[in-house]
Amino acid sequence: MTDNNASNSNDQTTPQYDVEIPSRDELLELVTERLKPVPFDDFITHFKLQDERQHIGVKRRLRAMERDGQLVYTKANCYGLPERMQLVRGTIIGHRDGFGFCRPDDGGKDIFIPHHQMYSVLHGDKVLIKPAGTDNRGRAEGRVVRVVEPRDSNIVGRYFVENDLGIVVPDDSRISQDILIPHADNLGARHGQLVVVTITRRPNRRTSPIGKVYEILGDHMAPGMEIEIAIREHDIPNEWPEGIDAELEKYSEEVPKEAYDGRVDLRELPLITIDGEDSRDFDDAVCALPEEKGWRLWVAIADVSYYVKPSTQLDNEAVNRGNSVYFPNNVIPMLPEKLSNGLCSLNPNVDRLCMVAEMEIGPRGKLKNSRFYPAVMNSHARLTYTKVKQILDGDAELREQYKNVLSNIEELHNVYKALATVRKQRSAIEFDTQETRFIFNAHRKIERIEPVKRHVAHKIIEECMIAANVASARLIESEEEIGALFRVHEAPADERLTSFRAFLGELGLSLGGGDKPTPSDYGKLLEEVKDRPDHELIETMLLRSMQQAVYQSENEGHFGLALKSYSHFTSPIRRYPDLILHRAIKSILRKREGTEQALTGAWAYSERELEDLGVHCSMTERRADDATRQVDEWLKCEFMLDHIGMEFSGVVSSVTNFGLFVRLDEYQIDGLVHISNLGDDYYQYDNQKGLLIGENTRTVYRLGDKVQVRVKTVDLDERKIDLSLIAAESPAGKQRKRNSGKTQRKKSQGGKKPTNKKPQKGNKGKGKKSS
Structure with a gap:
């Protein structure tokens, strides 16, 4: 009966007892063996616990297990297993209309939580749910039995004063409760300001939650406020912990002399970087030279593992962040700037440490052989995608300017064409969706939205990176004792x-x-x-x-790229899984070759470590995606404030029971035509076919319909754009007119000014290369 609580609990603050008591596993085993819930005295009798301190210790442990959802304390004062009581442990997902869902921890469909059950919980709470049949729409319904683990993140919202009472309305619409703020706890916040709140008393069926202002972010429409909100709502680490500076002090601006020992010298090889115009950290450099039977392709990647050692504060914070987060005109880096933009960045005309994938590419694009090794390089040019395209298109001035690397660029183009042929043969899925970017003025307000066009230069780098990622995945698969994380993309569910x-x-x-x-x-x-x-x-x-790609230690292939083995090797400056892979490759090289100095940073992870890191890194990637999507939605709404009353052409991008979402052709921005704005009929939603059908006119609205719309209103708080329908044309070409009056297309329209009124809750119905 040893105390192995630390290995079986997520509770990092559980005390260690000075007497011997049963472990969690032993307590669970007893409850599992019994045919009914176990009273406390049975634990004492079964384990023969004589000391009063043992009784206290067991009681505390049982309470901790109850808190963590491992056990349930019944009304009969007994401890039982949740699964035998048909209880489901999961996470509350709130909805803007007041109801919610429980997402089960063990998978399966979400369970509907009705409005009245949501009074005592918050979005993000871990709970135990008792299934309670189905609702009138056939959805599995449940009731909240207990909050197992309250959400621990702060809440961002706008502070309002009504009748001398402070109220914070959460920015996250999934939190439907307003938070009461005592005057002594408002930190001096003014009416309408955005603040960060800590919950001091949780809500229940009769009272709202109470909180205190932890931080004042500033005025609602201040430039950059959308990023400050997203960082806090999604718990993105954005401050460096104490001790990081001390670890960085030992590095100068140049590569340490001792780091050259044992590395392959590639400084004469005409390696080049090709990135976007606004890139500041350069992970990768490439070079291709022709051979008798194909090409030799070098992909050199920044050797981050040399500088960021396991178990240091630098490494711990890199794990915590998981990846860099790229917002428009802003980035939250995974590594401090001294490394990400300095020592680890493959800047031109300076020596840099790198890990190299040297590959033989056959004349038809097949990856024949590859080898990996640590090296030192010196980038011969920093090129942009635009310049490479212009060079390949024959721009005489640029070809003269970059004549020292011209043959490399042309051979990279040839390698790309061969690799692209193989890609097509294996039927990798190629998307050509339209992306956009925001162009800001000096006041950080959006001046315009421009389309981002992918062209041959982007594809050259993409294919080179894929080749290196495939080669590294094959290397890991060939080694039984040393593992890493694979990039796994499963077939559609x-x-x-x-x-x-x-x-x-x-x-x-x-x-x-x-x-x-x-x-x-x-x-x-x-x-x-x-x-x-x-x-x-x-x-x-x-x-x-499609399914979302994830990181995991077990290789299950990449469906989208039609590859049996795939990993992420090419961006250790901004993705932690790549750093894990670099350490694993160094461990393999050390095992096979025994070179020490050049392999500083080698680390072999256990299977359990890789499993945990895979889950964590997949989470941080989703967290970054959600945060950047939120910022994009905010900025698009802010931009459309100046387009209220203007008409646009668009296409129906989604059909719901409450209206049509329309994507504007000019800006690739989505807005809602609410069902009440269709106007000339009663419309019924066909869930099976995804249609809105008029009861009397039999007018049908479906995905893909071309429409003319007018921007009606923009709600920045809810990140919603409401449109009114002017005319629609089905794919068959039938025109449908709306009785909306005459409106001229305006070139400019003053934006709707935000008010200081409390918003109403109700029916709210950069690009980096990566694969």
Whole structure:
């Protein structure tokens, strides 16, 4: 009966007892063996605990297990197993309309939580749920039995004063309760300001939550406020802990002399970096030289593992962050700037440490052989995607300016064409969706939104990176004792596949492959629709039907790229899984070759460590995606404030029971035409086919319909754009007019000014290269 509590609990503050008491596993074993819940005295008797201190210790441990959801304390004062009581442990996902869902920890469908059950919980709480049949829409419904683990993150919202009472309205619409703020705890916040709040008393069925202001962010429309909100709402670490500076002090601005020992010297090789115009950290450099049978391709990646050692504060914070987070005109880096933009960045004309994937590429694009090694390099040029395209298009001035690396650029282009042929043969799914970027003025207000065009230079780098990622995955697979994280992308799930097929059916299209479509089936579909005016919408819906790629230690292939083995090797400055892989590769090289100095930073992870890191890094990636998406939505709404009353063409991008979402052609921004604004009929929603159908006119609205809309209102707090429909045209070409009056297309319209009124809650219905 040893105390192994630390290894079986998520509670890091559980005390260590000075007497011997049963472990959690032993207590659970007893409860599992019994046919009914176990009273406290039975634990004392079974384990023969005589000392009063043992009784106290067991009681505390049982309470901790109850708090963690391992046990349930019944009304009969006994301890039972949640699963035997048909209880489900999960996370509360709030909804802007006041109801919510419980997402089970062990997977399965979300459980609907009705409005009255949400009074005593908050979005993000860990809870135990008792299933309670189905609601009138056939959804599994549950009631909240207990909050197992309250959300520990602060809440961002706007502070208002009403009748001398402070109230914070959460910015996150999934939190439907307003938070009361005692005057003594408002930190001097003014009416309308954005603040960060800590909950001091949780809500219950009769009272609202109470909190205190922890931080004042500033005025609602201040430049950059959208990023400050996203950082805090998504708990993105953005401050360096104490001790980081001390660890950085030992590094100068130049590579340490001792680091050159044992490395391959590639300083004469014409390696170049190719990135976006606004990039500041350069992870990768490339070079291709022709050979008798194909090419030799070098992909040199910043050797971050030399500087960031396991178990240091630098490393701990890199794990905590998981990845860099890229916002428009801003970045929260995974590593401090001294490394990310300095020593680890492959800047031109300076020596840098790197890990190299040297590959033999056959004349038809097949990856024949590869080897990995630590090296020192000196980038011969810092090029942008735009310049490379212009050079390949024959720009005489640029070709003269970069004549020292011109042959390398041309050979990289040749390698790309061979690799692209192989990519097409294996039927990798290629998306060509339209991306946009924000152009800001000097006051950090959006001046315009521009489309981002991917061209041949982007694809050259993408194929080189994929080749290196494949080669590194194969290396890890070849080694039984040393593992790393694979980048895994599974085939689409059944439910998403069914929805996607229904969507295609409405457009007169189909997807081959039956219940198990292959990447080839998706490729054929994309080829079929590439010339359609709604091809971007179809590609977007196809992308939504896919699973999200994750990091894990077990290789299950990459469906989208149609690859059996794939990992992330190419961006250790901004992704922690890549750093893990670099350390693993160094461990393999040390094991095989025994070189010491050049392999500083080698580390072999245990299987358990890799499993935990895979889950964590997948989470931090989703966290970054959610935060950047939120900022994009805010900025788009802010931009559209100046376009209220203007008319735009668009396409129906989603159909719901409460209206149509329309994507504006000019800006790729989505807005809602509420069902009440359709106006000339009562509309019913066909859930199976995803249609809105007029009861009397039989007018049908579906995905892909071309429409003319007017911007009606913009709600910045809710990040919502409301549109009114002027005219619609179905894919068959039938025109449908709206009785909306005459409106001229305006070139400029004053934006709606925000008010200081409390917003009403109600029916709210950069690009980095990566694969």
